Amino acid sequence: MTHTVLVVEDEQHLRDMMRDALELNGYTVVTAEHGAEALTKLAEIEHPCLVILDLLMPVMDGRTFIARMRERVELSSVPIVVHTSAPGQTPDGVARVLQKPLIFDRLLSVVREYCAP
Amino acid sequence: MPPKERPSRAGRVADSEEARFRLLVESVKDYAIFILDDGGHVATWNLGAERIKGYKADEIIGKHFSIFYPPEDVADGKTERELEIATREGRFEEEGWRVRKDGSRMWASVTITTLRNLQGDVIGFAKVTRDLTERRQAEENRRALAAEKAALAEKAKIQQFQERFLAILGHDLRNPLASINIGAGVLRQRLTDPVHLRIVNRMRDSSQRMSRMIEQILDLTRTRLAGGIELSLEPFDLRDAIRRVIEELHVAHPSRSVTVVAPPLPGKWDKVRLEQVFSNLASNALAYGDPAKPVVVQARVEGRFIVVDVHNDGPPIPDELQAAIFDPFRRGQQDSHASKRAGLGLGLYISKEVTRAHGGDITVRSTETEGTTFQVTLPAEPQTSPGEAPPR
Numbered sequence: 001m002t003h004t005v006l007v008v009e010d011e012q013h014l015r016d017m018m019r020d021a022l023e024l025n026g027y028t029v030v031t032a033e034h035g036a037e038a039l040t041k042l043a044e045i046e047h048p049c050l051v052i053l054d055l056l057m058p059v060m061d062g063r064t065f066i067a068r069m070r071e072r073v074e075l076s077s078v079p080i081v082v083h084t085s086a087p088g089q090t091p092d093g094v095a096r097v098l099q100k101p102l103i104f105d106r107l108l109s110v111v112r113e114y115c116a117p
Numbered sequence: 118m119p120p121k122e123r124p125s126r127a128g129r130v131a132d133s134e135e136a137r138f139r140l141l142v143e144s145v146k147d148y149a150i151f152i153l154d155d156g157g158h159v160a161t162w163n164l165g166a167e168r169i170k171g172y173k174a175d176e177i178i179g180k181h182f183s184i185f186y187p188p189e190d191v192a193d194g195k196t197e198r199e200l201e202i203a204t205r206e207g208r209f210e211e212e213g214w215r216v217r218k219d220g221s222r223m224w225a226s227v228t229i230t231t232l233r234n235l236q237g238d239v240i241g242f243a244k245v246t247r248d249l250t251e252r253r254q255a256e257e258n259r260r261a262l263a264a265e266k267a268a269l270a271e272k273a274k275i276q277q278f279q280e281r282f283l284a285i286l287g288h289d290l291r292n293p294l295a296s297i298n299i300g301a302g303v304l305r306q307r308l309t310d311p312v313h314l315r316i317v318n319r320m321r322d323s324s325q326r327m328s329r330m331i332e333q334i335l336d337l338t339r340t341r342l343a344g345g346i347e348l349s350l351e352p353f354d355l356r357d358a359i360r361r362v363i364e365e366l367h368v369a370h371p372s373r374s375v376t377v378v379a380p381p382l383p384g385k386w387d388k389v390r391l392e393q394v395f396s397n398l399a400s401n402a403l404a405y406g407d408p409a410k411p412v413v414v415q416a417r418v419e420g421r422f423i424v425v426d427v428h429n430d431g432p433p434i435p436d437e438l439q440a441a442i443f444d445p446f447r448r449g450q451q452d453s454h455a456s457k458r459a460g461l462g463l464g465l466y467i468s469k470e471v472t473r474a475h476g477g478d479i480t481v482r483s484t485e486t487e488g489t490t491f492q493v494t495l496p497a498e499p500q501t502s503p504g505e506a507p508p509r
Contacts, residue, residue, distance in 0.1 A: 017296045021303040056288055083295075085287035100288065101295035101328050104302020104321075 003116050004028040005050050008038040008065065010057040018052065018107065025108060026117030035060030039068055042075060049115035051080045052107075053094075063091050079114050149246040152232070155239050157182050157200055169225075169248045171218030182244065185215045187222065203229040204239055212249065224253040279342045286335050294331070297324040333463040337445055340470045348387040348474050355382035355391065355423065355495075359414055362396045370403050379416035382423055384497055386475055391495075394468040394479075398427040398491045401464070406489070407431035422477070423495045430488040434481065442481055443469045 005027050009015040012033075019029040030045055032038035034057040042048065051069070055062035062082060069075050070093060079095035083102050090097045096110055142150050142163055149166035151159055158181055162174040170177075170185060177184075183196040190196070190213075203209040209229040214222050226247045234240050301321035308314045339346050356379040363375045395414070402412040406429025416425040434442065441447055445466040469479045477495040 011292045011296075014292045014296045014299075017299045021299045024303055024306070056284075085291060101291035101298060101324075103295070103325070103328075104299045104305075107299060108302070 004030060004045050004048050005052060005111060005115055006030050006032065006038060006041060006045060006048050007052050008032045008035065008057070008062070009052075009054045010034055011054075014102075018102075021104060021107065022111060025111075027111060027115055034058055035062060035065030035068070038065055042069065042072075048075075048078050050111060051078060052111075053080055053082050055082060055084045055091075066091050066093060081110055081114075147247065149244070149248075151244055153182050153200075153229075153242040153244055155241050157196065157242070160241060166246070169217075169223070169246060170215075176218075185246075187214050187216055190214070199229055200242065203231045203242055207231055215246070223248050223250040225249060279338070282342075283335065283338060286331055286338065290331055291328065294324050294328050297321075298328075330461050333461050333467060336467045336470070337463055340467070341445075346390070346467075346470055346474045348390060350385045351388055352383065352385045353388050355384060355386065355425075356380065356416065358388055358392050359395050359416070359425070362392050363399060363414065366396065366399055366403065373403055373408065374411035375399060375403070375414065376411050377414045377416075379414070379425075380418065382416060382418070384423065384495075386495065387471070390471045390474075394471050394493065395425070395427070397464040397468045398479075398493070401491075402427055402429035402489070405429065405431065405434075410488075418497060419494075421497050423497050425493040425495075426490050427493070428488060428490045433485050434483040434489055439481060439483060443479070 003026070005022055007015060007018045007022070007029055009018065009031070010033055015031050015033070019031050022029045030041050030048075032041045036059050038051070038053075039060075042051075053062045053065065060068075062084075066080060069078070069080070080093070081096040081098060082090055082094045083098040083100055084090060085100040095114070098106055098110065145163055145165045146168055147165055148163075149169045150163045151166050152161045154160045158179055159177050162172070162177055166177075167173055181196075183191045186196055199209045199211075208231065210227065212224065212226050215225040215227070216222055226249050228245045230243045230245075231239055232241045232243055298321060301317050301324065304317045305314065305321065308317060336346060356377070359379065360377055363377055367373070367375060399412060399414065406412055410430040413428045414425065415428070416423060418424075438447075443465050445463055447462045447465065465479075472479050472493055472495060475495050477493065479494075480492050481489070482492070483489040
């Protein structure tokens with residue numbers, strides 16, 4: 001297991017809070033504001049262990065991001081965890097769906113499952 | 118009738134100006150043009166009058182013109198009033214309802230002009246009537262269409278507002294809560310001072326409580342504005358789900374005893390929603406029931422329905438509260454537990470909406486001797502359309 005988590009979230013406070021929380025727990029965190037930025041950042045990460053993804057975002061939403069990411073063979077095995085307010089409308093190909101609001105214990109346990117600190 | 122059909126008469130009178138004028142009036146088809154005598158009786162009749170009102174000349178000449186008015190207008194003295202006004206002011210004009218020979222009503226434009234002789238005495242009235250029923254109908258249709266369009270636009274606006282409202286609740290309000298919760302969680306990992314820990318725990322608990330309240334407001338909005346609670350049905354054993362819910366509650370209330378008595382209950386319902394219902398009912402039973410006595414959850418199959426009783430002993434729910442217990446925001450001054458529990462008073466309302474969405478119901482029975490029982494009925498088979506009412 002690798003330890004770099006990609007956090008894709010448009011709300012800055014939540015994005016920063018997730019980064020701090022995960023870094024304090026020993027993970028490397030790369031953040032992106034939307035799907036398009038996330039695709040650029042992904043190219044710079046050697047072996048991401050997990051993508052934590054918001055679905056509703058400007059510029060490029062979570063669904064489009066998932067589709068684009070799945071087109072890249074080298075990233076096909078990277079698990080995606082989605083947090084959403086409408087769990088019934090989750091796109092295919094995600095490892096886990098977390099109901100909004102994210103809570104710390106759930107965030108940490110899901111990251112522990114896929115990533116080594 | 119066209120003049121050419123009566124050549125002899127036309128031929129006889131058309132040589133004077135007055136006769137030519139009469140011929141013109143007689144042959145006009147789009148206007149009823151006729152003369153009333155000074156008492157309001159029909160004295161002349163033209164082709165237009167015949168066509169518009171339906172009477173032939175020999176049927177109508179000599180009749181009082183009130184025959185053209187709806188009975189309620191006649192009873193109201195409208196015809197006399199019109200002649201009075203025409204006499205006083207020279208003319209009377211209006212648009213109003215008139216009656217044809219066949220009894221049908223028409224919307225007519227009417228002008229009554231007073232005719233006087235050289236001495237100034239009233240010798241009669243000239244009446245010109247035009248049938249505007251079709252024009253009025255077209256106008257009404259146009260107005261109705263415009264109103265319908267406006268109503269549709271308004272509906273779309275409300276729909277848009279609701280969607281925006283739900284999005285704010287569901288997405289925008291939850292993100293800051295996630296931030297607070299994650300922040301508190303990280304601090305809890307690192308703080309050692311018990312006072313600091315207590316403070317951070319309170320922050321975390323408050324954020325979770327607020328998140329539950331947002332959830333409830335979302336559910337309320339769905340039931341009240343957005344077409345109801347949507348179910349996602351899946352096969353599972355309801356007994357297992359109830360047991361899981363009770364186990365979770367037991368962690369929070371280790372000193373309390375909850376008994377589950379149920380046969381296997383396989384079926385197809387919305388699992389998350391029904392867990393929410395039984396969690397709500399069992400938490401209430403624990404909160405309001407006699408702490409020395411167990412809460413009992415008992416399920417059975419009754420015909421095509423599954424009946425689950427959630428029972429607690431202890432003081433009964435007052436009658437006046439029972440009547441409104443499933444109302445939203447029910448928690449009120451009557452409920453002495455309310456302030457301690459700090460909820461919105463939506464739990465029972467939402468639970469009832471969830472069971473109703475399944476084609477079931479929840480009822481309550483609460484007495485001094487029997488304690489309090491909330492009874493949930495659910496169809497054993499999923500319903501595709503509204504079926505028979507659940508048993509009472």
